[in-house]
Amino acid sequence: MEKTYLEMIEEASAFLQSKVKNIPEIAIILGTGLGDLINYIKDSIAIDYKEIPHFPVSTVEGHSGRLIFGTLGGKRVMAMQGRFHYYEGYDMKQVTFPVRVMQHLKVKKLFVSNAAGGMNKEFQVGDVMVITDHINLFPENPLRGKNYDELGPRFPAMTEAYSLKLISKADDIAAKKGMRLMHGVYVGTPGPTFETPAEYEYFRIIGGDAVGMSTVPEVIVANHAGMEVFGVSVITDLGGKDIKEVPTHEEVQKAALKAQPNMTSLITSMLEEI
Numbered sequence: 599m600e601k602t603y604l605e606m607i608e609e610a611s612a613f614l615q616s617k618v619k620n621i622p623e624i625a626i627i628l629g630t631g632l633g634d635l636i637n638y639i640k641d642s643i644a645i646d647y648k649e650i651p652h653f654p655v656s657t658v659e660g661h662s663g664r665l666i667f668g669t670l671g672g673k674r675v676m677a678m679q680g681r682f683h684y685y686e687g688y689d690m691k692q693v694t695f696p697v698r699v700m701q702h703l704k705v706k707k708l709f710v711s712n713a714a715g716g717m718n719k720e721f722q723v724g725d726v727m728v729i730t731d732h733i734n735l736f737p738e739n740p741l742r743g744k745n746y747d748e749l750g751p752r753f754p755a756m757t758e759a760y761s762l763k764l765i766s767k768a769d770d771i772a773a774k775k776g777m778r779l780m781h782g783v784y785v786g787t788p789g790p791t792f793e794t795p796a797e798y799e800y801f802r803i804i805g806g807d808a809v810g811m812s813t814v815p816e817v818i819v820a821n822h823a824g825m826e827v828f829g830v831s832v833i834t835d836l837g838g839k840d841i842k843e844v845p846t847h848e849e850v851q852k853a854a855l856k857a858q859p860n861m862t863s864l865i866t867s868m869l870e871e872i
Contacts, residue, residue, distance in 0.1 A: 603691065603698075604746060606652040610695070611702040613651050618643060618667045622674035624869065625705045627696075627816060629712035630834075630854050633679045635670075635862050642668030647680070653699075654682045654692045665696075671869025676705065683812055685789035690740035694819040701749065701823035707764075707872070708820045709865060713854045714808035714831035715845065717798045718782055721807070721833045724856045726864065727780040728768050729760050729829035732814050733806055735787045740815045741822055750822035759821050764828040764868070771867045777860055782807025784831055786814030792845045798837035808833060830864070832857040 601609070615621060628635055636642070647653045647663045655663055663680040670677075682693045700708065716725070745752045765781075772779035785801045787793070789811030793801070801809050808831050820827050834853035835845040 607698045607702050609651045610699045621703045622676045623706040624675045625700045626677040626709040627681050634858050636666055636679050639668035639670045642666050671866040673869045690738050693815050694740045697816050697819045707826045710813050710829045712810045712813045712831050713834040713850050714810040715835045715837045716808050716833040717802040718807040723853050725780050725833040726860050727782045727831045729784045730781050732784045734814050740819050754822045760829050761826045785809040795839045
């Protein structure tokens with residue numbers, strides 16, 4: 599007999615509880631080129647996604663596909679090294695399955711990171727942008743279908759999808775460190791094509807500052823689950839009618855690597871202070 603969604607979440611959670619004694623209350627999802635943060639996690643235990651019941655497996659270069667448990671910034675954390683994307687062919691329930699497992703494991707705070715294309719004229723390649731809000735342009739919402747009341751309400755508010763308290767904390771840390779930290783609205787699109795110049799202009803007109811192919815589904819589910827969310831984008835390329843460069847996945851990864859020290863410093867310091 600086919601297992602229900604709730605049973606799948608319970609089985610994956612039970613497996614992880616059998617492998618890790620103290621499950622952390624803080625989780626991190628690491629995006630393209632940002633997997634090196636893993637090297638700073640101490641006393642770590644790594645579990646391949648393929649070992650975890652019902653977990654999808656990442657197929658994208660730059661996404662390793664491991665769940666890491668350990669200590670970062672003096673706090674116990676669970677980190678996803680590699681995430682799942684709608685463009686890989688997964689449905690939204692699969693894309694967000696790890697967040698549901700985190701919820702079942704009583705995770706309270708979720709940090710999400712990604713690589714994004716910038717259309718804000720103030721942005722430079724390599725900038726770190728704190729996500730203040732998002733615009734969901736995915737063709738499917740991860741909460742579509744049957745609502746399980748034990749997971750969250752049928753109509754969750756998205757008024758403060760990204761925690762103002764955590765954003766304020768990030769600003770304080772950046773000011774102390776003299777770090778250039780931008781703010782902006784992230785536009786989530788299905789991909790896998792990079793945007794046309796006209797699309798970049800359109801996203802800017804509707805209120806976007808950066809665009810990417812992830813994050814929004816996970817943030818919706820995390821909010822549905824009652825988690826506090828902090829999101830950050832690395833601006834890996836710039837787009838618009840006046841930009842002639844053609845973005846490639848390799849260049850995106852290179853720019854993400856360049857921004858990695860700032861990203862690592864910011865996340866580690868935030869963990870130390872929360």
